[in-house]
Amino acid sequence: MQASLLEKAVTQDTNGTLHQVVSAAYDLKAKSSVELTKIAIDTNKALGFDLFDDLYYPRLVLDFSRVARAVAINALHSN
């Protein structure tokens, strides 16, 4: 995941596009690789660029947690 694309996605998302990603990151029940892959592909499509450029399951888990952290930091800074 590129840092510039992460920043772009987090700061420019006003439609709740990243909501599914954040929910999956905080879900107590771990999502399967099929579910995470589907969320990643749908999010890429909605954003218009490949935020998740690697669909390998361990990488998706790491990237989803990064997105959730970035969304939280952005929310703090924008208040």
Added chain:
Amino acid sequence: MATLMALVDAQIKNTATDQNRIYENIVGKAIDENQTPDEIAAAYQKYHQQINHFDVNAFHKTLSVMQHDVKQNDPERYATFVANFKSIPDYITERNNFNDKRKELLNGNGSNSDKQAIFDALDRRRTRAHNGVIGLFNQMNELAKEHNLPEPYPNDGEPYNKNDPKDREKVAGILEKHEPLLDTVNNFVLSARISAGFADPTDNLKKMNLIELYHYAKNYAEKHKTKDRNAQPAPKAQIKPTVKNDSQDFEL
């Protein structure tokens, strides 16, 4: 037509030119400006980040040790190194087209559980190849330490942990950035092994039955446990300066 050795030398030379320039701009500058030891250590840390945890000069020296000392004095260890280098093309194969395969499977027919089973199999193959690359990097670092050389894949003096997602990501990043060089080196060491007439250590394993495999594994574990007990503990990194990132908020 260039030989493999000439190709390896040329690729190493190109990467070394870039690396030396980065060293001069960061560490050299800190030394020239008479900065404090802590600031110089921080500059060195930044230099490692800029070269993405791959020191090509150290890699060249370690590879020479492998090709000369290890090949001559410990052919079995040399053959194991060569076998482990094979994890590089294996990982590249698993990684390339991974995303396309995933999308194809997701859009294909079949129940969710069928898709999940295939996804798991793809993940397992890629993880196995990735673990092989992590093991190779740790072995190269270990070889460098035994010969008092700087580590080719520095990680603050610690081995890469295959259970740590960030270490896994670092290793994947190194391989992605230096794929042409590492792939050429793999072909070079493989051809060197074949020319020297050393057998692939995995060939014998394929011919063994279950009991022979069990005894082989037991002896291998014993041999490495003894080796670990006799080994000198690696010196711990003395200074761990913190380096402020420019985009700290969204640091990866």
